[in-house]
């Protein structure tokens with residue numbers, strides 16, 4: 001039982017993770033959920049995001065559940081940022097695993113309908129929400145791991161790139177990448193910077209110029225994701241990886257205990273980011289919609 005409780009402490013997440021089974025000392029498979037005490041976990045759900053927090057490990061699972069494709073609408077982005085902010089303010093939360101409840105899709109990226117025929121005010125509000133999502137995720141003082149259990153084009157890829165570590169299902173049918181160019185859009189510079197920070201200049205250059213979507217194996221080869229695992233192991237591997245990351249002593253690792261206050265997080269070492277507001281302006285001034293923006297002649 002002690003071993004099992006230790007495992008429970010390690011993996012004890014309500015809902016999806018809590019349903020994980022481990023080998024007990026006695027050889028059989030045991031489900032962790034019955035071992036969890038109610039006070040160890042909490043769950044909150046909005047219409048598009050489910051947050052499951054395990055207080056014994058300090059790990060939260062943030063599950064996107066907005067059919068059909070977890071597109072990043074204004075409502076979605078608002079709920080996402082609020083969820084992340086709440087976790088950030090919860091000093092017991094040290095790590096966040098981002099995943100999807102939808103089969104085959106992590107996120108389809110920005111919701112195209114939000115940018116189609118909308119007023120400049122709406123575009124501005126929407127774009128601000130995109131930036132807010134990225135800032136919250138990228139600048140988080142918690143360890144963030146993307147458990148990519150489906151395709152993740154464009155803004156979906158950006159979300160994954162904003163995390164500290166990416167684990168993807170090794171399904172060759174799933175693809176990931178910043179494919180904006182294929183849609184006739186130029187990815188904003190901070191999308192580009194986030195990609196460069198992960199895969200380096202040359203791969204980023206080719207990816208962005210050609211709007212490449214990588215299959216899971218190719219994404220691993222280029223360094224776009226860090227690890228491929230069988231689909232049914234994505235979440236459990238993310239949990240194990242998180243435990244390793246959280247074991248790094250606090251002085252050396254943002255996100256370890258004691259938590260660094262989010263107000264003290266300095267983004268500059270991670271990205272050369274200046275004024276994001278231009279993206280909003282250019283989107284509106286170009287009257288940006290995917291299928292009317294052409295590439296340069």
Ligand SMILES: CCCC/C=C/CC(=O)SCCNC(=O)CCNC(=O)[C@H](O)C(C)(C)COP(=O)(O)OP(=O)(O)OC[C@H]1O[C@@H](n2cnc3c(N)ncnc32)[C@H](O)[C@@H]1OP(=O)(O)O
Pocket residue numbers: 068069071072104105107108109110111112113151153154155156179180183185186187188279282283288
């Ligand atoms: C300053 C400018 C900055 C610009 C930055 C842009 C970044 C972006 O994120 S732009 C958005 C780019 N996204 C994409 O290109 C993804 C397009 N979608 C797909 O490739 C596929 O839909 C999928 C691989 C995600 C899923 O394929 P699947 O075959 O399973 O499903 P579908 O039949 O294609 O789609 C189902 C359903 O979902 C709607 N949909 C898909 N993507 C989006 C989206 N991004 N926004 C809104 N809605 C989307 C699709 O139209 C289908 O709807 P219906 O069932 O009603 O037809």
